[in-house]
Amino acid sequence: MKKVLFLLLMFGFTLSCVPKTKLPADGQTAMKPEKNEEGEWDLQVIDTQYDYFLTAIAKPMNFYTESYLKNRNSFLVPEWNSLYYSGRYRNIIESSIDYDPNEKYGLKFEYKLYQVFAYVQWNYRLKLNGLSQTDVR
Numbered sequence: 001m002k003k004v005l006f007l008l009l010m011f012g013f014t015l016s017c018v019p020k021t022k023l024p025a026d027g028q029t030a031m032k033p034e035k036n037e038e039g040e041w042d043l044q045v046i047d048t049q050y051d052y053f054l055t056a057i058a059k060p061m062n063f064y065t066e067s068y069l070k071n072r073n074s075f076l077v078p079e080w081n082s083l084y085y086s087g088r089y090r091n092i093i094e095s096s097i098d099y100d101p102n103e104k105y106g107l108k109f110e111y112k113l114y115q116v117f118a119y120v121q122w123n124y125r126l127k128l129n130g131l132s133q134t135d136v137r
């Protein structure tokens with residue numbers, strides 16, 4: 001139940017990154033990020049453990065470059081979506097992510113998205129192949 005609640009909260013993007021539910025041809029749902037009123041991409045995860053992870057466990061944002069994070073996210077999102085569509089981790093992954101690697105999301109968004117993957121690996125021990133092991137202690 002805790003994992004299900006986490007996923008509901010994790011993808012309950014609020015403020016500037018409101019997910020849009022769309023139905024692809026196969027009837028599955030996908031989360032699509034949106035811009036806020038200022039025209040910036042942002043991601044807000046509503047989970048107290050995620051906030052703890054960002055402040056105490058994750059490496060700081062200035063450790064990464066935007067191009068590094070975009071590269072990693074370009075590998076991690078398809079892997080995440082593959083796991084979602086396979087149904088193997090339904091208790092952890094409850095929706096796909098609609099991420100366009102050609103879109104310029106910005107450092108803050110790329111960092112937070114990357115840290116969502118790191119958090120899932122850290123908290124649920126779900127190993128993602130595109131995630132650097134040095135980013136999860």
